Amino acid sequence: METDGQRVYSVLTTNEVGEKMMSEINQISEVFLLSKSDATVILISFHWNSFKASDRLGDDKEKLLLELGLVKVFSSSQENKSVPSFADQENLVSTPFCPHKFSETCWISHLNNLLEEGKAENNKEEERVLCPNPDCVASVGPDTIEKLKEPAVKMMYERYVLRSFVEANKEWIKWCPAPGCEYAIERHEDMLEDDDESSLDFGVVCLCGHTFCWCCKLESHRPLTCKDASVWFSSTLDTLKSNAWLVENTKRCPRCNTHVQRADEPVLRMITCFCSCHFCWRCFRSAKEHNGKWNCVEVSVEPSMRQEVEDSRYLRLWEACHEEFEKSKSDLKAIEENGIPTLVENFSFNNGDVDAVMEATLLMVQCRLALKWSCAYEYLITMHQSAKTQFVNHLRGEATKTLLRHKATQEALMNQALTSGDFSCFEVKLSASTTTTGNYFHEFVKTLESGFPGT
Structure with a gap:
């Protein structure tokens, strides 16, 4: 980055x-x-x-x-x-x-x-x-x-x-912790901000595709601190998964508020809780209240399960961003193993062009990772400053648009160069897009880390 x-x-x-x-x-x-x-x-x-x-x-x-x-x-x-x-x-x-x-x-x-x-x-x-x-x-x-x-x-x-x-x-060089990887990461100490570890931009993306935090060697997790990331992996993520399962498979009893799981039969409408309350799975009314009519409207979100529903939403958001992150890693591997050798062998692709493509693609991996962890940041901030979640979501949306523009620029420049056979300006233009996008995401993450004062 x-x-x-x-x-x-x-x-x-x-x-x-x-x-x-x-x-x-x-x-x-x-x-x-x-x-x-x-x-x-x-x-x-x-x-x-x-x-x-x-x-x-x-x-x-x-x-x-x-x-x-x-x-x-x-x-x-x-x-x-x-x-x-x-x-x-x-x-x-x-x-x-x-x-x-x-x-x-x-x-x-x-x-x-x-x-x-x-x-x-x-x-x-x-x-x-x-x-x-x-x-x-x-x-x-x-x-x-x-x-x-x-x-x-x-x-x-x-x-x-x-x-x-x-x-x-x-303090300035470490082996990549990925199993079997023989790359090392060298930290440029003179470019860190006041010896602040967080200024090692979004952690590290190794050429093997593995991403990790320089400080704790967990997956790179800015804008979260190492402590918050550790808690996220050790407990918070499990809580989200548990609550998502509850939303998908249970309803709360209208009498005792206990989670009740429906039997496997999808046609079964009336559920009996262990407290003896007999209620409709769709609308929570009793059989007597239905009066033999079963055209009731399903209650989409129970007031008593709003937290579980919200957790389920954040889990889906996290998983969607994780999927995009994994795809970017696959793209990086494909370019390194197949794309670059083909371009060098069949086109006038020099070392500068190779470096520009690798930097641009590595950046996409880092940006996807930053977007993924901004979801965790948004979830954690809701517990203390819920009013800011909408702004975090807005910032993530704008950052995503910036990343997509960078990806489109890389594809357009590549297609243009391959079609014309002219790579003379390819490196300069792609590097400019990489720099612009990298700086944007740097500010995006720094804004989240600072709590965006003044907003």
Whole structure:
């Protein structure tokens, strides 16, 4: 979502996250004349805080390397005498800093135990991977891992290093929480408003189609707060569904006001409550009052069930908006998997055009989500400021019209470009529509969050 034409987050591939990580590694390596392997171990030990690592290296580099097990502390004669029991075996591997050589099988077991079970990641006192010898403090870095032949072990170590980088920088980068997704989200801190988490526009829409709130990782829920969204999912939505079922399947007894469910027979007109009240399902009168005539008019809304009826209406509104939201996610997936490859292969579709289409389509997903949660906002505000519900409904209607105009613009520009074969102005015009629509929805949500003072 755009705010004044600017994105406040980026979706990164695993490789792009790795490039950011390597940039920090290279900087430490070049400034302090260290191997990239040693720089990696140092940054992991300092939770990827390059400032602290630089301070320690600047104060006493040799002392720090010794503390972290990155100094060779044995002689050649010690190395030759270190593991006589393995003298007849090949492919033994040790760290560059100690004489303890182990077979590939031992290394795999050691690394599996540390990395797959997350012990090295969860132990905040010692995040380094150490030599398998329990009495050794030599660090295991990428240079040691490269000596192993098993690709799966190398990949596991690479994931461990990447996870530690993301975890250490979780204030500005997070993995998408969708199962199986390998995208990460980078937050642009300099574009947030006074460190206000809510200014991360409508949460996040990952390229996998998953949407989530940056703060709580629930589905993105602005204009609701994280607390209200949690309550909505945990109890309010269930209440709406229960009341909608009551409206559909029950009537209140005119005598005791208890909910009474009609039997399966649709022709049955007279219902008997457990309080012995006998009444007509359609008009609530007794059989005597009907006097043998059954042409009564059904009471559409019972005064005693107005809240249940209202809850049922909001549930239908929520579900309708949710359906539109899911459709927008399907459209995004279809464009990414089929539409974009076809356009690139068969037309003069460049990277700028691809980005413009993806941004425009991602925006539709975010806007549909904002419209959906505005329904929840409207329901919650009725409990305290019912007079404002009509205005919320009006704002949502205008926002919906704006979104539909954006969608129509994208379709018209695409059809025009495909027909003429001229994509020269496609990116500029579509990006302008995306910016305008994004800004409109930004103001729409901010208005709801502020309670629209002055109205």
